[in-house]
Amino acid sequence: MSNIDRRTLVKGSLAAVMAGASFSRAAFAQSSEPILLGVSGPLTGPNAQYGTQWKQGFDLALDEILAAGGINGRKLAYQFEDSQSDPRQSVAIAQKFVSNPGIVMELGDFSSPASMAASPIYQRGGLVQFGFTNSHPDFTKGGDFMWSTSVSQADEQPLLAAYAVKRLGLKKLAVLHLNTDWGRTSRDYFVKAAKEHGAEIAVTEGYIAEERDFRSTLVRVRDANPDGLILISYYSDGALIARQARQVGLKQVICAASSVYSPKFLELGGEAVEDVHVGTRYFPEDPRPEVQKFIAGFKKKYNGLEPDAFNAYSYDAMNMAAAVLRIGGTDRRAIRDAFAKVKDVSSVIFGTATFDVETRRVKGAMNAELVVRKGQFALWDGKPT
Amino acid sequence: MSSWLDYTINGLIVGNVYALVAVGLALIFGVSRLINFAQGSIYLVGAYIGWVAVVQLHTPLPLTIILVAVVAALVGLIIERFGLRPLQNSVRIAPLLATIGISFVLDQLVMLTFSPNPRALPSQLPDVRFQVGGGTIGPLDLLIAGVGLTSALLLFAFLRYSKLGWAVRAASQDRDAAMQMGVDVNRVNQAVFGIAAALGGVSGLLVGMYYNQIDTAMSLQATLKGVVAEVVGGAGNVPGAVVGSLLLGLVESYGVAVFGTSYRNLFAFLLLVVVLVLRPNGLFASARQAPPEPLTGTFIAPSRPLRIPRWALLVTAAVFAILPFFPVSFYVLQTLINAWLLGMLALSLTLVAGTVGQVSLGHAALLAIGAYTSALLSLTLSVPVGLAIIAGGLMSAALGTLLISPSFRLRGHYVSIATLAIGEIVSLVILNWESVTRGPIGISGIPPLSLFGYDLISPASIYWFSFVVMVVLALLQGRLLGSHLGRSFRAIRDDDIAARAYGLSLNRYKSLAFIFGGFAAGVSGGIAAHLYSYINHETFNTQQSILALTVVILGGLGNVVGAIVGAVALVGLPEVFRIAAEYRILIYGIVLLLLVRFRPQGLLGTI
Numbered sequence: 001m002s003n004i005d006r007r008t009l010v011k012g013s014l015a016a017v018m019a020g021a022s023f024s025r026a027a028f029a030q031s032s033e034p035i036l037l038g039v040s041g042p043l044t045g046p047n048a049q050y051g052t053q054w055k056q057g058f059d060l061a062l063d064e065i066l067a068a069g070g071i072n073g074r075k076l077a078y079q080f081e082d083s084q085s086d087p088r089q090s091v092a093i094a095q096k097f098v099s100n101p102g103i104v105m106e107l108g109d110f111s112s113p114a115s116m117a118a119s120p121i122y123q124r125g126g127l128v129q130f131g132f133t134n135s136h137p138d139f140t141k142g143g144d145f146m147w148s149t150s151v152s153q154a155d156e157q158p159l160l161a162a163y164a165v166k167r168l169g170l171k172k173l174a175v176l177h178l179n180t181d182w183g184r185t186s187r188d189y190f191v192k193a194a195k196e197h198g199a200e201i202a203v204t205e206g207y208i209a210e211e212r213d214f215r216s217t218l219v220r221v222r223d224a225n226p227d228g229l230i231l232i233s234y235y236s237d238g239a240l241i242a243r244q245a246r247q248v249g250l251k252q253v254i255c256a257a258s259s260v261y262s263p264k265f266l267e268l269g270g271e272a273v274e275d276v277h278v279g280t281r282y283f284p285e286d287p288r289p290e291v292q293k294f295i296a297g298f299k300k301k302y303n304g305l306e307p308d309a310f311n312a313y314s315y316d317a318m319n320m321a322a323a324v325l326r327i328g329g330t331d332r333r334a335i336r337d338a339f340a341k342v343k344d345v346s347s348v349i350f351g352t353a354t355f356d357v358e359t360r361r362v363k364g365a366m367n368a369e370l371v372v373r374k375g376q377f378a379l380w381d382g383k384p385t
Numbered sequence: 386m387s388s389w390l391d392y393t394i395n396g397l398i399v400g401n402v403y404a405l406v407a408v409g410l411a412l413i414f415g416v417s418r419l420i421n422f423a424q425g426s427i428y429l430v431g432a433y434i435g436w437v438a439v440v441q442l443h444t445p446l447p448l449t450i451i452l453v454a455v456v457a458a459l460v461g462l463i464i465e466r467f468g469l470r471p472l473q474n475s476v477r478i479a480p481l482l483a484t485i486g487i488s489f490v491l492d493q494l495v496m497l498t499f500s501p502n503p504r505a506l507p508s509q510l511p512d513v514r515f516q517v518g519g520g521t522i523g524p525l526d527l528l529i530a531g532v533g534l535t536s537a538l539l540l541f542a543f544l545r546y547s548k549l550g551w552a553v554r555a556a557s558q559d560r561d562a563a564m565q566m567g568v569d570v571n572r573v574n575q576a577v578f579g580i581a582a583a584l585g586g587v588s589g590l591l592v593g594m595y596y597n598q599i600d601t602a603m604s605l606q607a608t609l610k611g612v613v614a615e616v617v618g619g620a621g622n623v624p625g626a627v628v629g630s631l632l633l634g635l636v637e638s639y640g641v642a643v644f645g646t647s648y649r650n651l652f653a654f655l656l657l658v659v660v661l662v663l664r665p666n667g668l669f670a671s672a673r674q675a676p677p678e679p680l681t682g683t684f685i686a687p688s689r690p691l692r693i694p695r696w697a698l699l700v701t702a703a704v705f706a707i708l709p710f711f712p713v714s715f716y717v718l719q720t721l722i723n724a725w726l727l728g729m730l731a732l733s734l735t736l737v738a739g740t741v742g743q744v745s746l747g748h749a750a751l752l753a754i755g756a757y758t759s760a761l762l763s764l765t766l767s768v769p770v771g772l773a774i775i776a777g778g779l780m781s782a783a784l785g786t787l788l789i790s791p792s793f794r795l796r797g798h799y800v801s802i803a804t805l806a807i808g809e810i811v812s813l814v815i816l817n818w819e820s821v822t823r824g825p826i827g828i829s830g831i832p833p834l835s836l837f838g839y840d841l842i843s844p845a846s847i848y849w850f851s852f853v854v855m856v857v858l859a860l861l862q863g864r865l866l867g868s869h870l871g872r873s874f875r876a877i878r879d880d881d882i883a884a885r886a887y888g889l890s891l892n893r894y895k896s897l898a899f900i901f902g903g904f905a906a907g908v909s910g911g912i913a914a915h916l917y918s919y920i921n922h923e924t925f926n927t928q929q930s931i932l933a934l935t936v937v938i939l940g941g942l943g944n945v946v947g948a949i950v951g952a953v954a955l956v957g958l959p960e961v962f963r964i965a966a967e968y969r970i971l972i973y974g975i976v977l978l979l980l981v982r983f984r985p986q987g988l989l990g991t992i
Contacts, residue, residue, distance in 0.1 A: 043967050044493065044496065044501075044967060044969070044970045045970075046602040046605075048496060048501035048601065048602075049500075049501040049502045049503065049600070051501075052500060052501055052502065053502075081963065082963070082967070082969065084970075086928075087913075087917050087924055088723050088726075088727075088956075089959070091719055091723070091916070091917065092716060092719045092720045092723060092960060094719075095714070095715040095716040095718070095719035095720075095844065096714075096715075096716035096719075098715060099714045099715040099716055111923065112827065112919065112921065113827065113917075113919065113920065113921055113923050113924045116829060116917070116918065116919035117916075117917030117918065117919055117920075117924075119918065119919070120833065120917075120918045121719075124842060125715075136826075136827075136829075138829040138830065138919070141829070141830070142918070176646075179647050179816060179824075179825050180825050180923075181825050181826050181827055181921060183825065184824065184825045184826055185826065205645060205646040205647070206645075206646060206647040206825070207646045207647065207649075208647070208649075208650065208816070210602070210606045211646075211649070212596055212598075212603075212606075213395075213399045213402070214646075215395035215398065215399065215520070215638075216392055216395045216396070216399075216637070216638040216641040216642060216646075216649075217641055217646045219388055219391045219392055219395065219520070219642070220641065220642065220645070220646070222388075223388055236503045236598060236600065239597075239598065240596055240598060243596075243597060247514065247520070247521055247523070248391075248395075248520035248521065249516075249520055249521055264502065264503060267504075267505045268503060268505050268597060268598045269597075270505070270507070270597060
């Protein structure tokens, strides 16, 4: 299903609708009920913003899936349960989903403690837990019902390191990272790759998610005398660091991981994020049809709002779920087996996504090297900043 | 050497930011002897009102500040009138819980109105930078410093020279005497809450502009740092709060300088513990000053507990024991498992806080110690899970008591603040002590619960296991409370001086309570670790500690059955309100407020 334009999509879906219709008459007559996915994620609490972004991506994907005829003629819908990213609540939600025969697959949770605490329940209950932001290296080791399209940091960080070291020519780096499982894993992969490219790591600083003041950290960075700053951050803390770096007079090149890729990064960072380099998985002018379709659809649905990385993850996840369901039907075990069978699902992040059956993850994320120019993300033109 | 100048300047700049919140907290504490957990929420409201003014209404800065101050003051007045004044004559702990409930409600209202996405709050000041040392400062830094210092000075003058100010001070020294002298205490409280809220709102606005970023998660952090700064300076001491904030900023900055960024908060909380232990009244209180807490036990007033007949308890326990035989969903069982785990934590806290009067705000640390001990023992040394959990409980008892022992000499609110700090320290040590705890990566693949070689995997078996453990702990605790130990505990709570005069060794009894409580909490954490299979430093966070305290107050302090009822209620209510989706925490907050309003001594009453 890769690289298809709208017309073939409609045609294909018509065929699917007809096939589905004749099929349902013959075999099973439940096609009026939507196929239900369970989503466990934060809608309140400190991570609430990410749950809201998931919803935007899901809803867009669902519109398109419905327009394309749904899942073999049936509607697809999701039930979003708020976990606050709290393991106590995510385990209760897991039992709720597992014991609800209407739920065919689960998506989420957001944070590793919440997701991985629920994994044993999904594994024993035989319900797929499809984590699309779970980059923790052990997430898919929870069992054969754990699958993830989260970009593996083993994949992403070498790309960022190549951008910073080989393309931008930075030789002595200061790495600032969120001190979470994601940030820590990312840092380790980045440092390894950067060293292989011949760069020196002058200093690494981990900060907690609630941190807002980075001035003293930046003095440490300054004293290490690097020629570039690497941000392994989310957009809000990334913007704070960039602003304060400029305020304390650091003029070095800043190069950030794809998780800062959000219009909010530009809004919150203002002038300070000008010339910040970002290694991302897609960019607005990306000629790939799936990217164009995603961005155009997103802007249309949300009044001109630019999608960000988390929107893209959830959009991709819903499309992947649809592709899996088209093969696996509504039987939970068949759905698990279908994850191994889906091939080349059209994806904003991966181009086309196919699971590696061993790791239950997807390899080969796309790469785009962007830079902020005049308050907009643009493809890097190779000019030094 | 120039770096040290930069670290100093940066410390002062961020201390400046803390000062704005700390001053408001100090003012309220000075008069009401209340840690206002809603101060951070007013700060949040101020930031968002400011956003509306700046981005939507395009008001100039002076007008923005006035607007924010007025709206925030109104919010403060409403909180005082409807949230706190009705609780005036109830137990001292009730207003504390009420401010927690109010902060839930305010935070959720802001989140629902403005969505949880962070927003930019552009500064309206000209963007010029002055070179100082190796870095620069901007006009906003100066404005924040100006507002902090001016408000502290104005408040100082107000308290010292104006008539209302005298009334405020009189009310804070002796409320009843002030009333007898004709001071309208309600008016004083109103004035204080109005001023403190206006300050809180303006600080939210300025800090939002400073970072060009506001989001709905900023309120708890603001409260935490504000409380630390305020207590370091001397609770209730307004100029002290400013100095305390600057000191906190400096300590954090130097901490970063010497040890690195991830140790930053560790230093903030260590500073707090050290100050509390060495100078419990804060750095700037004179030694002769009367203790800020009452000498006798009005902090936790005994009430007539609800008598539950023994047969009713037995029947209820029997019903819950046979529940898995009925066709109840696994979801209900899992929710009750959560309730039993929280119940064990609440048993621990209700003993420590309710019976002995040491209101702990860092109880999640005991969970974490138990969980990590049990997880690591079973993973690395292959200790059987049942034994590992018991070891977790013992470790929690030992380590928890050891950590808390420096704060045994503290009273009332100071115990809460010290335990809050100790809780944070434990969590930060877990984050940074990577060779043992695996740091932020956490521990995964923790073996499931098992007993005598049989894996407990089905929800029903986990349910029975946690239920039985909780009931055994509850029975033990009931026995304990009925013995002479229980009477000694209560004597210490009600009047520690009288208790000492009778020859009770306070430290020894407090240790005993923490040992027993630490064990129950550690066992709860250990079971949770094996249930989740993955834990990291975020699994047992401050919110858990606050939740546990809420459970205990709701159930009735010191009340064993109350702790369990409270746990079931507070685990169950958010689940029941799931239908309300985004609104559920708002509803939860309102229900909590109503419960405090109409049942301040807890559902089953304090014992």
